[in-house]
Amino acid sequence: xxxxxxxxxxxxxxxxxxxxxxxxxxxxxxxxxxxxxxxxxxxxxxxxxxxxxxxxxxxxxxxxxxxxxxxxxxxxxxxxxxxxxxxxxxxxxxxxxxxxxxxxxxxxxxxxxxxxxxxxxxxxxxxxxxxxxxxxxxxxxxxxxxxxxxxxxxxxxxxxxxxxxxxxxxxxxxxxxxxxxxxxxxxxxxxxxxxxxxxxxxxxxxxxxxxxxxxxxxxxxxxxxxxxxxxxxxxxxxxxxxxxxxxxxxxxxxxxxxxxxxxxxxxxxxxxxxxxxxxxxxxxxx
Amino acid sequence: xxxxxxxxxxxxxxxxxxxxxxxxxxxxxxxxxxxxxxxxxxxxxxxxxxxxxxxxxxxxxxxxxxxxxxxxxxxxxxxxxxxxxxxxxxxxxxxxxxxxxxxxxxxxxxxxxxxxxxxxxxxxxxxxxxxxxxxxxxxxxxxxxxxxxxxxxxxxxxxxxx
Ligand SMILES: Cc1cc2nc3c(=O)[nH]c(=O)nc-3n(C[C@H](O)[C@H](O)[C@H](O)COP(=O)(O)OP(=O)(O)OC[C@H]3O[C@@H](n4cnc5c(N)ncnc54)[C@H](O)[C@@H]3O)c2cc1C
Ligand code: FES
Ligand code: FES
Numbered sequence: 001x002x003x004x005x006x007x008x009x010x011x012x013x014x015x016x017x018x019x020x021x022x023x024x025x026x027x028x029x030x031x032x033x034x035x036x037x038x039x040x041x042x043x044x045x046x047x048x049x050x051x052x053x054x055x056x057x058x059x060x061x062x063x064x065x066x067x068x069x070x071x072x073x074x075x076x077x078x079x080x081x082x083x084x085x086x087x088x089x090x091x092x093x094x095x096x097x098x099x100x101x102x103x104x105x106x107x108x109x110x111x112x113x114x115x116x117x118x119x120x121x122x123x124x125x126x127x128x129x130x131x132x133x134x135x136x137x138x139x140x141x142x143x144x145x146x147x148x149x150x151x152x153x154x155x156x157x158x159x160x161x162x163x164x165x166x167x168x169x170x171x172x173x174x175x176x177x178x179x180x181x182x183x184x185x186x187x188x189x190x191x192x193x194x195x196x197x198x199x200x201x202x203x204x205x206x207x208x209x210x211x212x213x214x215x216x217x218x219x220x221x222x223x224x225x226x227x228x229x230x231x232x233x234x235x236x237x238x239x240x241x242x243x244x245x246x247x248x249x250x251x252x253x254x255x256x257x258x259x260x261x262x263x264x265x266x267x268x269x270x271x272x273x274x275x276x277x278x279x280x281x282x283x284x285x286x
Numbered sequence: 287x288x289x290x291x292x293x294x295x296x297x298x299x300x301x302x303x304x305x306x307x308x309x310x311x312x313x314x315x316x317x318x319x320x321x322x323x324x325x326x327x328x329x330x331x332x333x334x335x336x337x338x339x340x341x342x343x344x345x346x347x348x349x350x351x352x353x354x355x356x357x358x359x360x361x362x363x364x365x366x367x368x369x370x371x372x373x374x375x376x377x378x379x380x381x382x383x384x385x386x387x388x389x390x391x392x393x394x395x396x397x398x399x400x401x402x403x404x405x406x407x408x409x410x411x412x413x414x415x416x417x418x419x420x421x422x423x424x425x426x427x428x429x430x431x432x433x434x435x436x437x438x439x440x441x442x443x444x445x446x447x448x
Contacts, residue, residue, distance in 0.1 A: 001328060008289060008306030008352050031353075038348045039329040041307075051306065053353065079342075103418025104396070105336055105343040191417040 003041035007050040014166060017054050018141050021164040024050050030166065031055065032075060032114040035106050060113065060168060063087065068174030071137075074113025074167045078102070081112055081125075091172040093132055093201055096183035097124040103191040113167045116152075119159045119222065122193040126153055127223040128183070129170060130215040131199040136160075137169040146171065149223075156221040178205035180285045182278040185217070186270050194218045195262055196270045200278050204285075207237045219256050219271060226253040229275065238283030246279060247272045291355040295320070296364030304351045311335045311346035313354075314361055322362035322391050326420070333419035334388060336395040337361050343399045362391035371398055373439060377432040385423035392419050397433045405441055409434060 011017035021028050028050040031037055040046050054060060060075040063086050070090040072081070081087055082098035094112075101107060101115070101124050115125040116136065129136075129149040136147045138161055152160045161167065185197030194217060202212035212233050214226040228249040236242040256267040288303040295318060304313060309328070314320045314337070326332035328347045335346040338360040365371045374394050377383070384390045393416065400407055400415040407415070412430050421429060 002309075002312075003307045005305065005307050007287065008350070010352075034350070034353065035330060035345075035348055038309075038350065042309075042328045042347070051350075055353075103333070104399070104415055105333065105345055105418055106330060108339075108342045109344055109348065189417065190414060 001042050001044060004044065004047045006048060008053065009050060010053040010056055012056065014057055014059055014139055017052050017057065017166060020052050026163050028052050033077065033110040035110040036114060036118050054166065070172040071169045072112055073169050074111060076112045078107035078110045082107065090175055091132065093128050093181040093183060093199060096181060097128045097199060100124050100185050112170060116170060117159065117167045119153050119157055121156055121220060121222050122218045124197060124217060127197065127199040127215040127217040130223045130225060131201040131213045133173055135171040136167055137171060138165050139168050140165045153222040176203055178203045180204045180282050182281040184274055184278050186274060196267055196274055198274050198278050200282055202282060209233050209236060209238055216271060219254050219267060226250055228252040238279055243276055243279045247275055250275055289352050291352055293354050293356060294358045296360055306350060306352050308351045309347050310349040310351050310354050313351035314346060320361050320363050324388055324391060333392040336392040338395065343395050362394060365398060374398065374436050377436045381428045381432040383424060383428040383432040389419060389421040393429055401437055405437060407437055
């Protein structure tokens with residue numbers, strides 16, 4: 001289908017984009033990679049009067065390091081997340097997840113900022129951000145703020161950002177000694193949205209797990225931490241016995257919604273299997 | 287309201303007035319009559335509309351013509367005329383890797399990008415590169431074969447030249 005008519009404005013700066021949004025009284029949508037916005041316009045799921053293209057704003061691009069933290073600009077395309085050596089070194093979990101995000105041509109356009117702002121519960125990067133304790137740099141006419149991933153993802157397609165705010169970058173904490181990670185998902189076809197996926201980051205020193213964050217995608221209305229499974233693993237080696245206990249505990253963490261394509265019991269079973277596989281990888285990676 | 291854009295299509299500089307809602311695919315097909323770029327789903331799922339935007343494959347159904355302003359677009363016609371894909375076309379023909387041909391331009395754009403990056407792809411790499419391209423006719427095997435054959439031939443040409 002073809003979208004209804006709209007105006008188009010290419011913003012040159014954050015200030016320009018923010019004021020354009022205000023002038024439109026909120027009847028506008030920011031356009032980054034456009035690979036979620038344009039399909040929804042084509043399907044006429046939304047019909048804003050204006051699109052404000054933020055892709056040319058230079059403060060939204062670039063990957064840099066500050067005090068050990070990695071700053072990834074919101075306009076970083078999925079393909080660059082996949083290939084950038086700095087991300088490979090300082091946020092390898094993003095690189096492990098990136099091949100699972102859509103198909104090659106979509107990765108050439110879609111952006112990390114678009115994915116995090118949209119907060120699709122089936123998306124890979126929000127779960128990765130949650131597992132890594134990432135922080136979102138959000139800008140509005142009053143200034144900047146940084147929101148930890150734990151507080152950023154609120155509900156399906158809903159984040160802590162108010163209408164009109166812009167996500168400028170995502171910040172990843174410094175890699176720590178013994179830090180390990182794993183990512184995997186189950187999808188019907190390579191590149192499709194996952195039926196279940198999981199991102200894990202932990203600290204494994206002298207064979208003992210001292211910290212772990214397990215974030216599932218596609219199990220509920222937002223990326224979901226498996227806190228009971230996490231607690232069961234702390235202070236232990238990642239061996240078959242510990243993994244089995246974590247899989248038992250996962251029962252308490254997940255409550256997937258009714259879905260005619262995949263009943264909650266099946267989804268929970270897949271999550272258990274996936275947790276077993278990723279923890280095994282994690283244990284072997286130290 | 288129409289917006290003026292300048293861009294390069296298949297090596298030719300162009301100026302046009304376009305509605306913001308016009309997709310790059312519709313601009314190429316309807317305004318420029320470059321109908322080798324096909325439209326299937328118009329939502330990024332089928333891959334029939336792939337073109338090269340500054341050298342990388344993108345879905346022309348999901349890029350607005352206004353977003354392509356100032357950039358370099360290459361379509362299947364451009365790739366074909368400059369002889370960049372003659373060998374791919376030949377392998378597709380020899381192996382019957384097309385029936386209705388609806389998916390073919392998109393398949394060839396994906397294959398072209400893959401072979402530019404990886405001269406010796408495994409079959410799994412080829413399948414991965416085509417994961418966003420639907421074919422309702424061939425069952426894919428012949429397409430994978432044709433791309434594999436092209437890769438092997440290109441490699442032996444390079445080796446023969448050395
Ligand atoms: C066929 C297909 C398959 C896909 N499969 C997957 C998949 O498996 N996994 C996955 O994660 N994604 C998938 N996607 C989605 C793709 O990754 C999107 O491109 C991405 O989620 C959104 O990024 P974008 O840059 O295209 O954002 P856009 O479409 O431009 O924007 C998305 C939303 O975020 C807002 N926005 C964008 N950037 C900012 C910002 N910096 N600040 C504030 N608001 C902003 C926009 O206003 C809009 O509401 C798929 C898309 C398609 C078409
Ligand atoms: S028409 Fe563009 S992907 Fe189907
Ligand atoms: S040849 Fe008909 S869709 Fe591929």
